[in-house]
Amino acid sequence: MAAIDPLRYPIGPPDFGVARDATGRVATVERIRALPAAMRAAVSGLEDSQLDTPYRDGGWTVRQVVHHVADSHMNSYVRFKWGLTEDAPEIKTYDEQAWAEEAEARTAPVEISLDLLEALHRRWVAALPRPDDESAWARRVVYPDGTPRSLNALVALYAWHGEHHIAHITRLRARKGW
Numbered sequence: 173m174a175a176i177d178p179l180r181y182p183i184g185p186p187d188f189g190v191a192r193d194a195t196g197r198v199a200t201v202e203r204i205r206a207l208p209a210a211m212r213a214a215v216s217g218l219e220d221s222q223l224d225t226p227y228r229d230g231g232w233t234v235r236q237v238v239h240h241v242a243d244s245h246m247n248s249y250v251r252f253k254w255g256l257t258e259d260a261p262e263i264k265t266y267d268e269q270a271w272a273e274e275a276e277a278r279t280a281p282v283e284i285s286l287d288l289l290e291a292l293h294r295r296w297v298a299a300l301p302r303p304d305d306e307s308a309w310a311r312r313v314v315y316p317d318g319t320p321r322s323l324n325a326l327v328a329l330y331a332w333h334g335e336h337h338i339a340h341i342t343r344l345r346a347r348k349g350w
Contacts, residue, residue, distance in 0.1 A: 179228040182339035186332035188325045197303040197324070207298050208289040210242060211334065214341040215282055222350055223282060227340040234293070234344065237337050239277040240268065242285035248330045249296045255313045255323050256301070282335055293347035300327070305329045 176184060191200040214225065217239060223235040232240060247266060252260040271277060301308035301323070309327075312320040321329075344350075 177236060179231070179343075181336070182343050183336055186329050188328050190272070190331070191309070191328045192323045194303040197309065197327065200327050201231050201297060201300055201303070201330045203335065204293060204327065207241075207245075207331075207334035207338075208286065208293050209232060210338050211238065211289060211341075214338045214345075215286070216350065218345075222348075225344065225348070227344045229342070232292075233278070234341050235279075236272045236277050237280055237340055238282040239280065239285045240272050241334060241337050242288045243271050243277075244268070244333060245289065245292055245296070245330060247301070248326065248333075251313050251326065252296065252299060255311050255326070256299070256308065260314050260320065263315060265316060320334050340341075 189196075191197045214235060218234065223238075226231045226233050227237060243266075251263045254263060310321050310322055310325045313326070314320050
């Protein structure tokens with residue numbers, strides 16, 4: 173097995189099992205709740221030239237990363253709502269790279285997405301089932317390739333996803349001495 177590139181995957185791969193029980197869900201939902209403040213702290217004090225610096229060669233800029241997390245987590249919120257209200261719905265994916273290349277993702281102030289993340293995560297956490305509601309967390313969505321994912325797995329994925337991208341930013345800051 174090839175080694176994981178630490179610039180691409182600074183915190184390693186996601187652990188889909190972290191939310192398999194009520195105790196794990198409480199901790200994982202807390203990670204979702206904490207993401208907006210952590211993202212805001214990660215970019216605090218950065219100037220436009222720093223926001224427009226890629227976190228790695230060939231990677232997105234810090235600005236694009238912030239907007240990507242908002243885009244991704246909006247999609248995730250909708251996937252959770254479908255999973256909670258429909259029986260194994262097929263979800264729609266989106267072209268993350270194309271979205272990251274749109275003008276607003278390349279140039280808009282990060283405050284737009286930071287504010288969006290705060291409101292979205294409050295709403296998302298409010299919509300999640302009680303940690304001990306095993307049947308709700310076992311509900312599934314289905315990816316277009318036919319892969320089913322439980323809400324347990326999705327909450328673990330998106331807790332990881334936010335932290336993964338925050339680490340891109342904070343490790344860039346450390347490397348650059350920002």
